[in-house]
Amino acid sequence: MQGGKALRSSAMNDLLKEFFDLLKGDDVYGLTAMLDQNPGLANAVNDQGTPAIMVAIYYDRPDVRKLLLMNGAKIDACAAAAMGDLPQLEKCLAAGREAVEMYSTDGWTPLHLAAYFRRKEAVKLLLDAGAPVLARSTNALNNHPLHAAAAGKSRDIIAMLLERGADVNATQAAGWTALHAAAQNGDAEMVKVLLAAGANANLRADNNQLPLDLALGGGHQSVVDLLMEAPGSE
16 A cells, blocks of 8 residues: 555656656647646646746746646736736735735745836735835845845836835845845946935945945946945945
8 A cells, every 4th residue: 555655656756847847848738738638737836845837937938837827827926926917916915915925935925026027017016005025035045025126137126115115225145235236237227226225335245245346346337436436435
């Protein structure tokens, strides 16, 4: 009996591995065939606990995402926010406050995901619904939605979050601020927005790097000039 269970478990693990390999690859026909035989896989999770729909989002596979949805993939507030699916996000939010405060299995709030994926209208919807702008991710990055917006390179969302009370000088893992990210990316306009909101150009990361060091290392002269002119610049 136990041997039979082990065989079934092994077969399921093999099936899931094949499914997620297909999901991340280019064989849409193979994935379609697998879902035709096993439509329940649309709601499968990988060995890290991440739902298939989120894996498709992270791998920027809108074709796979559509296929999963056609096969009944469930959409929670995190997935809706990451996709910018406003009708579904509104539906999730209408079900209760827990939707704005939930975390994905890999540690993000809906606001983090909307900010990173540059879903401006989803960010606004979440903020209007009271999404916590100072929520920290529960993963290794330990960051705020502001850091997610900086990583996603969205100046508009940075400005929206700052208007709603984001801490411009908050640090994430390794002591990085949003200004560190903007400087590394060479985004002069984002640097301007952050400095205007009171970003401290003299905050050092855990490795002692200033935003200026990152701008210099990347050859981003326009950002270097802005940071050199920042109040109290070292």
